[in-house]
Amino acid sequence: MSETTSTYTGFWKESPRSGILGWLLSTDHKRIGIMYLGCIVTMFLVGVCLGLAIRLELIAPGETIMGAQTYNATFTVHGVIMIFLFIIPSIPAAFGNLILPIQIGARDVSFPKLNLLSWYCYVVGAILAVFAIFSGGGAPDTGWTFYVPFSTQTTTNVNLALMAAFMLGFSSILTGINFVTTIHRLRAEGMGWGRLPLFVWTLYATAWIQVLATPMLGITLVIVMFERVFGAGLFDAARGGDPILYQHLFWIYSHPAVYIMILPGMGVISEVIPTFARKPLFGYWAMALSSLAIAFAGSLVWAHHMYASGMSDFSILVFSLLTFIVAIPSAIKIFNWVSTLYKGSIELAPPMLHALAFIFNFAIGGLGGLALGAAASDIHLHDTTFVVGHFHYTMFGGTGFAFFAALHYWLPKFTGRMYNHKWATIAWGILFVGFNVTYMSMQAVGIQGMPRRYYDYLPEFQPLNLVATVGSWVLAVGLLIMFVNLWQGMRNGRPVGKNPWGSATLEWDVPSPPPMENFGEEDPVVTKGPYEFKGVVADEY
Amino acid sequence: MSEHNHETHEPVPYRTFILIWVALIILTGVTIAVSRVDLKELNIWVALGVASFKSSLVLFFFMHLRQESRLFRVGLLILLVILAIFLGLTFVDVLYR
Amino acid sequence: MSIEHRDDTGARFGMWLFLYTEVILFSGLFILYAVALMKYPEQYSQASHKLNIYFGSINTVVLLTSSLTVALAISAIQMKRIKQCLTLCWVTVALAIVFLINKYFEWSAEISHGIYPGSETLAEMGAGVTSFFNLYYFTAGLHGLHVFIGATLIAVVAIMTAKGKVTSERYTLLENSALYWHLVDLVWIFVFPLYYLIL
Ligand code: HEM
Ligand SMILES: [Cu+2]
Numbered sequence: 001m002s003e004t005t006s007t008y009t010g011f012w013k014e015s016p017r018s019g020i021l022g023w024l025l026s027t028d029h030k031r032i033g034i035m036y037l038g039c040i041v042t043m044f045l046v047g048v049c050l051g052l053a054i055r056l057e058l059i060a061p062g063e064t065i066m067g068a069q070t071y072n073a074t075f076t077v078h079g080v081i082m083i084f085l086f087i088i089p090s091i092p093a094a095f096g097n098l099i100l101p102i103q104i105g106a107r108d109v110s111f112p113k114l115n116l117l118s119w120y121c122y123v124v125g126a127i128l129a130v131f132a133i134f135s136g137g138g139a140p141d142t143g144w145t146f147y148v149p150f151s152t153q154t155t156t157n158v159n160l161a162l163m164a165a166f167m168l169g170f171s172s173i174l175t176g177i178n179f180v181t182t183i184h185r186l187r188a189e190g191m192g193w194g195r196l197p198l199f200v201w202t203l204y205a206t207a208w209i210q211v212l213a214t215p216m217l218g219i220t221l222v223i224v225m226f227e228r229v230f231g232a233g234l235f236d237a238a239r240g241g242d243p244i245l246y247q248h249l250f251w252i253y254s255h256p257a258v259y260i261m262i263l264p265g266m267g268v269i270s271e272v273i274p275t276f277a278r279k280p281l282f283g284y285w286a287m288a289l290s291s292l293a294i295a296f297a298g299s300l301v302w303a304h305h306m307y308a309s310g311m312s313d314f315s316i317l318v319f320s321l322l323t324f325i326v327a328i329p330s331a332i333k334i335f336n337w338v339s340t341l342y343k344g345s346i347e348l349a350p351p352m353l354h355a356l357a358f359i360f361n362f363a364i365g366g367l368g369g370l371a372l373g374a375a376a377s378d379i380h381l382h383d384t385t386f387v388v389g390h391f392h393y394t395m396f397g398g399t400g401f402a403f404f405a406a407l408h409y410w411l412p413k414f415t416g417r418m419y420n421h422k423w424a425t426i427a428w429g430i431l432f433v434g435f436n437v438t439y440m441s442m443q444a445v446g447i448q449g450m451p452r453r454y455y456d457y458l459p460e461f462q463p464l465n466l467v468a469t470v471g472s473w474v475l476a477v478g479l480l481i482m483f484v485n486l487w488q489g490m491r492n493g494r495p496v497g498k499n500p501w502g503s504a505t506l507e508w509d510v511p512s513p514p515p516m517e518n519f520g521e522e523d524p525v526v527t528k529g530p531y532e533f534k535g536v537v538a539d540e541y
Numbered sequence: 542m543s544e545h546n547h548e549t550h551e552p553v554p555y556r557t558f559i560l561i562w563v564a565l566i567i568l569t570g571v572t573i574a575v576s577r578v579d580l581k582e583l584n585i586w587v588a589l590g591v592a593s594f595k596s597s598l599v600l601f602f603f604m605h606l607r608q609e610s611r612l613f614r615v616g617l618l619i620l621l622v623i624l625a626i627f628l629g630l631t632f633v634d635v636l637y638r
Numbered sequence: 639m640s641i642e643h644r645d646d647t648g649a650r651f652g653m654w655l656f657l658y659t660e661v662i663l664f665s666g667l668f669i670l671y672a673v674a675l676m677k678y679p680e681q682y683s684q685a686s687h688k689l690n691i692y693f694g695s696i697n698t699v700v701l702l703t704s705s706l707t708v709a710l711a712i713s714a715i716q717m718k719r720i721k722q723c724l725t726l727c728w729v730t731v732a733l734a735i736v737f738l739i740n741k742y743f744e745w746s747a748e749i750s751h752g753i754y755p756g757s758e759t760l761a762e763m764g765a766g767v768t769s770f771f772n773l774y775y776f777t778a779g780l781h782g783l784h785v786f787i788g789a790t791l792i793a794v795v796a797i798m799t800a801k802g803k804v805t806s807e808r809y810t811l812l813e814n815s816a817l818y819w820h821l822v823d824l825v826w827i828f829v830f831p832l833y834y835l836i837l
Contacts, residue, residue: 211655212662215659215662216666226776230755234773239769240767245670
């Protein structure tokens, strides 16, 4: 195709407005996706630096590089950034925007202007969050969970942080509304529900959670602000309130939110694995429906974060049982991916390596989750670094690696250029090793009883903490190589054709990078499923 | 993308809306009246029952849910199920403390 | 160069989704209410009696009527009666203002009795009463904010209708603002008995 020569630039240059305003005022889903991606990667790098600082403080007992207050602020800001500014929007807002409309054969999302508004909400949220660190009473020190009563009493800049989280929640809701509507209304002719790529199915399930759970966070945060301003006592037992209800409201959102984080990641993996095993995905409907099942069951289990809070014993029993149920659809997914790999002709390209790492890490994280879901073991493990290890395994080892897989899989589509595979593989190896060394050690020292959120610890925890900190440096090196390599590839890599990987979904039918309107004059008509590889050939690059 | 995406609804006659409004006002009177009678535990349930009935009038008539496609109703059902879960499971804790 | 794809049903569906988020937002407060009511039944009824049932009832009627007028406005625009539609919209806005004015007087009276979040009078009345009034102020305040936003929306749409930007061919904006306004009404349908009418 002549379009894919190196002078062709697709949506990067075609635009009704030129220059920076062509981006800042653009309602094109690809441009908004790219803007999201830029912001999200930036915030991720900031968060990583803070994470490294936390680990550095923990290299030895006692004060190493910062005192208690700074430490509290650092892990709080690290948590807020990683959760609200990185992981929740990472795949849905960046790759969802880039990919979803093209995958269903649409020219844009249902509400392009709301889409742009959601990006602005994100930016305002990010600015408020950063502002909270440097202004007023100092950086917030509550942890990203903002638990009362501490969050209503501390003099640090919690209000701004709450406002930031509120704005980011609003941004997430707008994305959710947009995606549900888009998937219902804008599918191309022939794109029945049974032909939706699984990435779309997971985004659909995610979008429903974004719509139905996020407002609960909104109201909770607003109440805390209200408390701080008026001192009313809605969560104060002495004044008729109930602090445990804060935790209920908070986790009613925040547990479903972990599925906002993981489901789209699972969607990415479901795209990558069939492509690089050159086999249709095993159990399409099981995969599609398990996404919905996860979304639903995910709304039933929130209080497994509260076994040690003083809630009733009976409810501990109930929530523990329900938590085990939610593991089932996740396990279905793991089995289906592995079955897809079975007897496939596997190609270990960089996206595939990240996908395999996802399965490995997520399995560890998920099994650790069962140890935390069982009330008996959780009482011991609660608020130890085992929990920290667990959620890094699922969020970073899971969604984070899925995000890296998505970067390696789809960036060539959007930049029209391929990165260096050798360096990508090296980076992946270092990253994978560093990651596991860091967090496996944290899990281990957690089982020994080291509490989380302390800048200091008993001497017997020293060896494993040292290992974890060294691991975090390895991890950082891996990340550095990966991002430099991707950046290099985007700018100077070899041009790629439409379909470098030989995938069968619709986005690989349009030029790389896609043109402004995604498809030519004619609206696309879909005649085959997303994983029918027969007759699909990969373009050389 | 289908060509005919702006299906329009038949206008609802003024009369229908006005009748619904009359019903709503009467129901408001009913709630107030019943609330002045001591029914013990039942009071709150009657109040909630009437309020739910009023809500469905607003939803189905004023908000045109009657004329919308099934998708809209399924959506509402999902919302109600989720609300029931949030409230119900919170009470699994609160009731047994 | 962008291809016009118009999807009114999609736009309405998006609005409904947004309304779901609003319902969940308020449901958080209703959960707090339900738990507290169970814990302090006597104090809640005692506190409820301090609210002015006349204000509450009048405001209920005002809101129900405004819901009617905005619903009628849609029928009017569908039947190409633009003038009528405009009148109905402005009546809706006026009723919203009446609601807010009532609220203002009601709150001033209560505040002048020393009843407001964090006040000492309230603290002396005991935990249950405090909890009631905290929730009452918060819920009614949030609802009042929604009244304000909804009225603004309807006013804007009315102006657009007058300028011919919203027409009997294309009136999704009016429909969606009306939907929002009905939600405000729906919330109040629950707030009224739960706060004003506990025996
Ligand atoms: C180089 C990468 C990272 C390092 C070295 C790192 C390190 C850490 C450490 C040591 C803690 C524990 C603080 C404590 O309990 O005292 C922590 C907390 C946390 N991390 Fe990370 N992390 C990294 C990346 C991530 C990523 C990618 C995410 C999310 C996707 C994440 C989310 C969180 C959250 C939510 C907390 C809890 C904060 C709190 O307790 O309020 N981290 N991190
Ligand atoms: Cu959870």
